[in-house]
Amino acid sequence: xxxxxxxxxxxxxxxxxxxxxxxxxxxxxxxxxxxxxxxxxxxxxxxxxxxxxxxxxxxxxxxxxxxxxxxxxxxxxxxxxxxxxxxxxxxxxxxxxxxxxxx
Numbered sequence: 766x767x768x769x770x771x772x773x774x775x776x777x778x779x780x781x782x783x784x785x786x787x788x789x790x791x792x793x794x795x796x797x798x799x800x801x802x803x804x805x806x807x808x809x810x811x812x813x814x815x816x817x818x819x820x821x822x823x824x825x826x827x828x829x830x831x832x833x834x835x836x837x838x839x840x841x842x843x844x845x846x847x848x849x850x851x852x853x854x855x856x857x858x859x860x861x862x863x864x865x866x867x868x
Contacts, residue, residue: 766779773799800817801815813825813826813829852866852867
């Protein structure tokens, strides 16, 4: 289904097969983002979610994926586990300072 809302085209996809076909197989046509000045004002132009689709985006997304794909994330599990244990211990000893512990 296609909608037009305040000049913005919106496509509603109704099944996993259509979503895969439209977003994955046709990513060259569907991966671009609207340019919004607010993104630059907030400093979020380096966020992958807001970048326009381009060779630069593809190169950086690939580099990002190499470090954060499911296989690579395993190397960080011991650090995460240690940090979570420290956090939970602080929370157990002083539950009233949750916000401070999160910081």
